[in-house]
Amino acid sequence: xxxxxxxxxxxxxxxxxxxxxxxxxxxxxxxxxxxxxxxxxxxxxxxxxxxxxxxxxxxxxxxxxxxxxxxxxxxxxxxxxxxxxxxxxxxxxxxxxxxxxxxxxxxxxxxxxxxxxxxxxxxxxxxxxxxxxxxxxxxxxxxxxxxxxxxxxxxxxxxxxxxxxxxxxxxxxxxxxxxxxxxxxxxxxxxxxxxxxxxxxxxxxxxxxxxxxxxxxxxxxxxxxxxxxxxxxxxxxxxxxxxxxxxxxxxxxxxxxxxxxxxxxxxxxxxxxxxxxxxxxxxxxxxxxxxxxxxx
Numbered sequence: 001x002x003x004x005x006x007x008x009x010x011x012x013x014x015x016x017x018x019x020x021x022x023x024x025x026x027x028x029x030x031x032x033x034x035x036x037x038x039x040x041x042x043x044x045x046x047x048x049x050x051x052x053x054x055x056x057x058x059x060x061x062x063x064x065x066x067x068x069x070x071x072x073x074x075x076x077x078x079x080x081x082x083x084x085x086x087x088x089x090x091x092x093x094x095x096x097x098x099x100x101x102x103x104x105x106x107x108x109x110x111x112x113x114x115x116x117x118x119x120x121x122x123x124x125x126x127x128x129x130x131x132x133x134x135x136x137x138x139x140x141x142x143x144x145x146x147x148x149x150x151x152x153x154x155x156x157x158x159x160x161x162x163x164x165x166x167x168x169x170x171x172x173x174x175x176x177x178x179x180x181x182x183x184x185x186x187x188x189x190x191x192x193x194x195x196x197x198x199x200x201x202x203x204x205x206x207x208x209x210x211x212x213x214x215x216x217x218x219x220x221x222x223x224x225x226x227x228x229x230x231x232x233x234x235x236x237x238x239x240x241x242x243x244x245x246x247x248x249x250x251x252x253x254x255x256x257x258x259x260x261x262x263x264x265x266x267x268x269x270x271x272x273x274x275x276x277x278x279x280x281x282x283x284x285x286x287x288x289x290x291x292x293x294x295x296x
Contacts, residue, residue, distance in 0.1 A: 004047075005020070007020075008020055013062075014072060018059070022056040023051060026093055027092075027093035029093055030054055030055070030095075031096070034058075034102075034103050036212055040060050042274060043056075045185070046280045063212070064208065064212075073211065076105060095118055096120045096294070098124060100124045101273065102212065108233060111235055112228075113232075122237075123253075125273045125275055125276075127248055129220060129252065129256075131255035170189060174189065183279070230259075239264065239266070241267050242270075248273065266286045
């Protein structure tokens with residue numbers, strides 16, 4: 001498999017940001033936002049096909065991928081404000097924000113806080129408020145609990161990035177976020193290993209990761225705030241979620257769909273936390289089928 005991966009670009013959005021762009025019709029721009037610890041590599045399998053519907057921009061959020069933290073906060077609301085500036089400076093036409101995992105939270109917050117900037121959102125393996133009927137994988141629960149502890153979280157993340165080889169960490173990560181890790185192309189694995197090895201040299205990487213994680217947890221504990229944000233979204237919403245997601249149980253997505261009947265959902269029985277990587281063809285088909293709803 002040969003991937004269409006254009007050379008990265010750099011822009012100044014309150015500091016340097018690295019992103020990739022795929023040309024497409026200028027009346028629509030898809031802005032693809034990765035999750036916690038992810039990068040724009042999480043989108044390169046679907047970006048070329050999306051470019052048939054509009055321009056595609058896939059940034060590395062400040063503090064992640066190859067975008068340095070550069071003194072910027074990585075707390076969720078600060079990343080949301082950064083996303084707003086990114087859209088204002090680089091997007092054209094109507095904007096569709098697609099978010100994976102934490103990126104889904106950013107998409108929802110952007111649509112709720114600044115509705116005029118977003119024509120639609122795609123939530124791909126997105127985080128959602130906790131609800132009954134589901135529980136993350138025990139390894140995920142244990143790791144996330146450790147991240148929340150002062151000093152313990154720092155030592156754990158440091159040990160993972162500095163003491164463990166990228167060739168071990170990255171395949172294990174894909175085993176956790178996918179239902180079938182063999183669906184991830186070797187080229188993606190190689191590029192992710194290279195990126196992980198480079199990030200291990202970044203002294204700000206641990207702080208960026210934990211700052212984002214802890215702010216997301218604080219927001220998640222305030223269910224009233226999360227509920228108000230989701231209720232405030234008035235643009236078309238597409239939820240794409242795997243029933244074998246170990247990080248965000250499908251029950252959380254089902255609750256979000258049940259309480260927001262205008263949202264459209266597709267729950268994949270055989271996929272995990274990164275549907276756009278595990279089954280890019282099916283993911284694109286769902287987005288293309290939903291896309292005309294932006295006109296209504």
